[in-house]
Each structure stands twice: as C-alpha cells, then as structure tokens.
Amino acid sequence: MTKPVLEIRNLRLELEEPFEGSRPIVSDINIKVHPGEVHALIGESGSGKTTIALSAMGYVRPGLRRASGQVFLNGTDLFTLPAHALRDIRGNRVSYVAQSAAASFNPSLRIGQQVTETPREHALMSAAEAMAQASVLYQELRIPTPDKIARRFPHEVSGGQLQRLMAAMAMISHPDLIIFDEPTTALDVTTQLSVLMAFRDLIKKHNTAAIYVSHDLALVAQIADRVTVLLNGEIKEEAGMSALIAAPKHEYSRILMAAGTPSLDCAHPGPTADFAEVPLLKLQGICAGYGPIGPSGQPAYPVIRDVNLSIEKGAVVGIIGESGSGKSTLAKVISGLLPAARGAMLIDGKPLTPRVEDRNKEMVRRIQLVSQSADTALNPSHSIEKILGRPVEYFTGLRGRGRRDRVRELLDLVSLRDDLMDRRPSELSGGQKQRINLARALAAEPELILCDEVTSALDSIVRNSIVELISQLREKLGVAMLFISHDVSTVSRIADTVAVMHRGLIVEAGPAGRLLVNPEHPYTRLLLNSVPRVEMGWLERAYAKVQLDQSALSDAMEAFRTA
Structure with missing residues (x-):
C-alpha cells in the first residue's frame, strides 16, 4: 500500500489555561489519509472535527496548546517546522476549503486574481500559466461560462459557484492534501448535489488526499472512502464508509445514521381549527422586490410574483425551494420589513x-x-x-421580578435551564442560541411565527431537537407557523401543507402527505430527488434523475412564460 500523505499520531490538544474539571479538546487522535482517498471526520458541533482538520496544516487554534502527538505530511512532522516553512506549505502542499465561501473571498478583487494568487505568490507558475490552469479547473468543476468567470467579482456569482471556485483556488497548486470544512452546509439541496459531484470527481482525477469535515452522514456517504466518528474530542469509531453504513459498531454512530436518514413521512395530525373559518393570514396576488415601482405595479427587480397563500389558525405551512426562490422575501413581506409592491394581505x-x-x-x-x-x-x-426581557417588557409591561419570572418561563418553554440567564450568546452552543432566538419571538405571545431557515446552520442531531421543540410548542401553544426551509425532510416532519417556490412563483401547493409523496410539478420532483440518503452510490443515481427533472422543469417554465 502507498505511504500515507497525512498521518496524525496520538494527537492531544488542551486549553492553554485549563481550569478545574476541564477536559482535552481532542485526545488520542490517530488518522491516516492516502493519495486519492477521502477521509471524513463526522460528529456534532463541538466534537473536534475542525480542530483536528486544522492540525493537518500544522495549525493550533488560539487558546489551545498541543500537549502531545505528531502530524506528518509526506513524512515531515509539521510541528517541528519553523513559521516560514509552514507558510510555504499552507495553500501550496495543503489547501483549505472553508464553510463560507462568501466570507473567504475578497469582495473588491476579481475572481481570477484570487484563484491564481497562490501559484503566483509561491512562484510555482507564471500568471499566464496560472490563468490557463484555473480555466481547466473551472471546466472540471462544471462552473457555468468558465471563459467569463475570472473577470467577475464574488458578488456576481451564486453561492454554489463560489463554493466551487474555492475548490479551484485550493486545487490550483496541485496540493498533496485538501481539507473540506463543511463546504456544502449553507447550500440548498440541488446546488449541494452538483457541488458534491464536482468535488468528488476532481479529487479522484488528481489523486489528491482529502479530509472532509461534516455533521451529515448522508453527504459523507457520497464522497468518503473512510470515516472517523468523533464525540467530545474522542474517536468512537473508524471504518470504511460501506462498512460503517452496513454495520455501525458504536451507539453514537447509530445515532448519526438515524439523524442523517431523511424521512418524508408526514404523520402530523394537523391543526384542530375548523378550516371553514376565516384563515389567520391570507395573501392575495402578492408581488414584491427591490427598486422603484413601475406603472404595472412591478418593482424594477421583482423577487416574488403573484403569490397566493392561506395560513389557518394553529396550522404549519412549509415553504420549500432553493436559494433565490423568494422564500425569505415572502417572510419579509409578511413581517412588514419589505412592503409588497402589489397585492393584499389579510389577517x-x-x-x-x-x-x-x-x-x-x-x-x-x-x-x-x-x-x-x-x-x-x-x-x-x-x-x-436582557435579550428576552426587553420584548417581555415591551409587549406585556412586566418589570422587575415579574419580568424575570416570565424570562424563566420562556427558557423553560424552549427547554433551557434558567441558569443561562446571566450568560451572553457567545457562551452558548448553536442549538442553544437558536432556542433563545425562538424564545424571543414567543415573548410576544404571537399567533403566527415566521421561521426562516432556523435549522439550516445546525448539525443533524441539534436540527432534529429544534424541529421536535417547534412541534411541541405548536401543540402546547396552538401557534401557527410559516416554516421556511430548503430541507425537504425537515419540512415533512412539521408541516400540514407545503408550498413549493421557484423563481418567485408558487409552482405547487397542497397537503404535505400528498405533495411530498406524489408531486406533480417537475421542480418538486427535482427537490425530492436531491435529498441525500445514507446509501452508497446514491449520488450517481440522483444526479441522473436530477438531469431529467431539470429538463422537464425547463419545458414547464417555458410553457408558463408563453402561456
């Protein structure tokens, strides 16, 4: 067998200033990654995935120290190298693809200049050679209009294209190892599928070793050869991807399997309100967007067009669609943050x-x-x-002890302890912060809550707990909800009815049980076929289906335009 590109031996990282009862951040970490192999690090938030991945660059996060262990890149222990040698290796022999491509690009520089920076700065090739190499990568990554993309600025391309451009930036110097840190978490399912396919093909073609950090086992199953399951900084299981799927040995691996397996079972009993009554909220012919309003009542840059929707008292309506479909704009219109250009809203x-x-x-x-x-x-x-007390005081007039007691009740409603009251958001986990976000809305005792992608940035286990909490609050308080998400399986667990948005239009709507099991519109089928599954070979099958769905969708939208 070939020698490993990366070998981590007995790595242990601790706090620089440990306190009584503190534990190592990661301990006893042993990992090998060979050429052409994708090794996944999987676990929930705080499990140590990114901390371990960064150590593969000889980097230890501020506030931590290496207590023991070695990290070898092609036989060289990175922690023995001086700073200037590490600078030569990072971005050159080891590349990093971050979770947020938008935050990683300089908005004032053209894309081509940024993608080719590493080989130019390290004098690996001339500017002309770098641009030619970048052009090849654009084509390999299936980036639209590869001949024009280099002249654009980051804000002029989509999120999925920007994520692929980050991969081009990472691959242009032909690194020995590339680290993908949650690179598709913020992408919708259809974009995620194409980006994942492009990443996998590029790694295999260039025989590059890769670490893939993720909390989503369904995604990892499509790209990884081996997987390390992490919990609280410790390895719970390491296995080949197919072996883990077939027979996970550790209980935590089985929990991740269950959390990552999508379900389209719509078993919710639905609201108890009589649907013959006047709906709580009704939208009629809503058009909205940005820029001046024209004579026809259309904004210069329309985002949503002719939206009709009803939300019954106590009901949950799910809105699904990919990025740019108009979901969040609809929430802004209802909340009053963006007034509609045309149409009526009735409460x-x-x-x-x-x-x-x-x-x-x-x-x-x-x-x-x-x-x-x-x-x-x-x-x-x-x-x-203070965060929860302000809306309590504003909407109820409670002060002093009464206000503090109400804050305790709100924390209890979202299943948080009252000893969190004196903490600040930075001291809470992602799931806890989202619960506080929800509790702040509940402080007003609303009749309708607009949940705009409230689970999109959370790992699968925390996401499931937030969905379960929302279901419990709906049952306990009888509050109606508009639940916006690009995650079809999450919507299926909570919604009574579902509306599917595409390019500002509601292309299909109906009861969740019917629409998500027997969709009629090709765009709905495309979304459903793009939901990852914990199955080997799913990516190829799904990609073939999606190509057919996209062809049918193009025909359907052309028919709509000419109707």
Whole structure:
C-alpha cells in the first residue's frame, strides 16, 4: 500500500489555561489519509472535527496548546517546522476549503486574481500559466461560462459557484492534501448535489488526499472512502464508509445514521381549527422586490410574483425551494420589513398594514419573525435575561421580578435551564442560541411565527431537537407557523401543507402527505430527488434523475412564460 500523505499520531490538544474539571479538546487522535482517498471526520458541533482538520496544516487554534502527538505530511512532522516553512506549505502542499465561501473571498478583487494568487505568490507558475490552469479547473468543476468567470467579482456569482471556485483556488497548486470544512452546509439541496459531484470527481482525477469535515452522514456517504466518528474530542469509531453504513459498531454512530436518514413521512395530525373559518393570514396576488415601482405595479427587480397563500389558525405551512426562490422575501413581506409592491394581505379577514413601522403594537405582537442566523440576531453584548426581557417588557409591561419570572418561563418553554440567564450568546452552543432566538419571538405571545431557515446552520442531531421543540410548542401553544426551509425532510416532519417556490412563483401547493409523496410539478420532483440518503452510490443515481427533472422543469417554465 502507498505511504500515507497525512498521518496524525496520538494527537492531544488542551486549553492553554485549563481550569478545574476541564477536559482535552481532542485526545488520542490517530488518522491516516492516502493519495486519492477521502477521509471524513463526522460528529456534532463541538466534537473536534475542525480542530483536528486544522492540525493537518500544522495549525493550533488560539487558546489551545498541543500537549502531545505528531502530524506528518509526506513524512515531515509539521510541528517541528519553523513559521516560514509552514507558510510555504499552507495553500501550496495543503489547501483549505472553508464553510463560507462568501466570507473567504475578497469582495473588491476579481475572481481570477484570487484563484491564481497562490501559484503566483509561491512562484510555482507564471500568471499566464496560472490563468490557463484555473480555466481547466473551472471546466472540471462544471462552473457555468468558465471563459467569463475570472473577470467577475464574488458578488456576481451564486453561492454554489463560489463554493466551487474555492475548490479551484485550493486545487490550483496541485496540493498533496485538501481539507473540506463543511463546504456544502449553507447550500440548498440541488446546488449541494452538483457541488458534491464536482468535488468528488476532481479529487479522484488528481489523486489528491482529502479530509472532509461534516455533521451529515448522508453527504459523507457520497464522497468518503473512510470515516472517523468523533464525540467530545474522542474517536468512537473508524471504518470504511460501506462498512460503517452496513454495520455501525458504536451507539453514537447509530445515532448519526438515524439523524442523517431523511424521512418524508408526514404523520402530523394537523391543526384542530375548523378550516371553514376565516384563515389567520391570507395573501392575495402578492408581488414584491427591490427598486422603484413601475406603472404595472412591478418593482424594477421583482423577487416574488403573484403569490397566493392561506395560513389557518394553529396550522404549519412549509415553504420549500432553493436559494433565490423568494422564500425569505415572502417572510419579509409578511413581517412588514419589505412592503409588497402589489397585492393584499389579510389577517382575520381584515387588511394587514404593509409596513411594520405603520403597524400598532398589537399587530406587531401577533406576527413574529425568527431569522436564520441566531449569531447575528442576538446582541452579543447583552445577557440572555436582557435579550428576552426587553420584548417581555415591551409587549406585556412586566418589570422587575415579574419580568424575570416570565424570562424563566420562556427558557423553560424552549427547554433551557434558567441558569443561562446571566450568560451572553457567545457562551452558548448553536442549538442553544437558536432556542433563545425562538424564545424571543414567543415573548410576544404571537399567533403566527415566521421561521426562516432556523435549522439550516445546525448539525443533524441539534436540527432534529429544534424541529421536535417547534412541534411541541405548536401543540402546547396552538401557534401557527410559516416554516421556511430548503430541507425537504425537515419540512415533512412539521408541516400540514407545503408550498413549493421557484423563481418567485408558487409552482405547487397542497397537503404535505400528498405533495411530498406524489408531486406533480417537475421542480418538486427535482427537490425530492436531491435529498441525500445514507446509501452508497446514491449520488450517481440522483444526479441522473436530477438531469431529467431539470429538463422537464425547463419545458414547464417555458410553457408558463408563453402561456
């Protein structure tokens, strides 16, 4: 067998300033990665995946120290090298593809200049040779218009294209090892599928060793040869990918298997309200977008067009679609953050004021928005008590002990301990922060909550717990919800009815049990066929189906335009 490109031996990383009862961040880590092999590191948030992956670059995060262990790249222990030697290796012999491509690119520089930076800076090839090599990679990664992409700026391409361009940047110097750190987490299912296919083909073609960090076993099953299962910084199981799927040995591996297996079972009993009553919210012919409104009532840059939707009291309506379909814009229109250019909104049969600033306190109370990123939604300088106490005081008038008691009740509602009240958001996990985000909306005692991709950035285990919490709150409080997601399997677990959005239109809507099992529109079929499964060989089969779905979708949208 060939020698490993990467070998991690007995790695142990600890806090620089340990406290009583503190544990190692990672311990007893032993991993080998061979040429052409993809080795996955999988586990929930905080399991040590990224910390281990970064050590493969000879990097230890600030606040940590290496207590013991070695990391060999082609036989050289990276931790024995001086800083200038490590700089020569990083980005050259070892490349890194981060989770957020948007945050990794310089918005003021053209894409071609950034992709070719490493070989130019390391004098590996001339500028002309680097541009030619980049052009080849653009084609191998299936990037549209590869002859024009280099002249564009990062904001001029989609998220999926930008993620593939990061891979081109990482591969251009022909590294021995490439590290993929959750590279498709923020992408919708259809984009995720094509990006994953492009990554896998590129790795095999160039015989590059790769580490793939993920919390999603269904994704890992499509690209990895071997997998290491991590929990609390320790290896619980290591096996070939097919062996792990066939017979996981550790209980935690089985939990990850269950969490990563999508289900389209729509077994929710549905709301108890009488659907013959006037719906809680009704949208009629809503058009919205950005820029000046034209004579026809259309904005210069339309995002959603002629949307009709009803939300019954106590019901959960799921909205699914890929990025750019108009899902979040619809939530902004309902919440009053983006007034519709045309159409009507009715609440209990009465007109709903388009602008949130023109709504009275009672109207604001009735409709609450829970945004996607709890990190940006929660003030980092405020305690949890202050974050939740402000809406409590505003909507209920409670102060002092009454306000504090209500904050305790809200924490209990979202299954959090009241000893978190004095902490700040940075001291909480991702799942805890999203629960606080939800509790803040509940402080108003709303009748409708707009959940905008509230589980998209969470690992599969935490995501399942948040979905279960939302289901419990719906049953306990009788609150209606608009649940927006690109994750079809998540929507199927919680929604009574589902509306599918594509290019600003609702192309199909109906009861979840019917629509997700027997879809009629080709775009709905495309979404369903793109949901990853914990099966070897699923990616090839799914990719072939999606090509047929996309062809049928093009025909359907052309028929709509000419109708």
